[in-house]
Amino acid sequence: MRIVIQRVSEASVVIDNSKVATIQKGLVILLGIENDDSQEDINWLCNKTANLRIFPDDDGVMNISLKVSEGDVILVSQFTLHASTKKGNRPSYIKAAKPNIAIPLYKAFIKTLQSTLGKSIQTGEFGADMKVYLVNDGPVTIIIDSKNKE
Incomplete structure (x- = not known):
């Protein structure tokens, strides 16, 4: 499981010309799910995301977590995070989970992050x-892969 975290001063998601999500200060999280991902990956990423100290303290140092900052979150599924570009010029998405696997994990990620x-x-x-x-604040963009914990 792979996420791209962007610290934002504002963000929104529009589908068919209708705004479905909007936040001010917080994070936009792009989530890519692979076939072998599990609740263990979700738990680790949600804990890491909630406690990652990437918001500025009173001295302007990135020392405050999402949990402490009380920032908001928009989570967006994005299978293209698992694109392979090793061969040719057309990306392969063979590592990205199919919907029957990805949707339950996506829903579990939402529930776990909300709980965290x-x-x-x-x-x-x-x-x-x-x-x-989105307006990327900083800019701060961080990529985290649950398969690279160590």
Whole structure:
């Protein structure tokens, strides 16, 4: 399981010209799911995300976590995070989980992150053609892969 975290000062998700999610200060998290991902990957990533100290303290040092900052979250599923570009010019998505595997894990990720943070998060829509608008604050963008824990 792979996530791209972007610290934002504002963000929104639009589907079919309708805004489905909007936040101010917080994180936009892009989530890519592989076939062999499990609840263990979800637990580790949600804990890491909630406690990652990437918000500025009073001195402007990145020392505050999402949990402490009380920032909001938009979570967006994105199978293209598992693109392989080793051969040719057309990416292969063979490592990305098919919907029958990915949807239950996506829903479990939402539930686990909400539980970890102690509040609701906003989401895009699995499989939809979405427009993600954001103002990357910093900019701060971090990629975390649950298969690279050590």
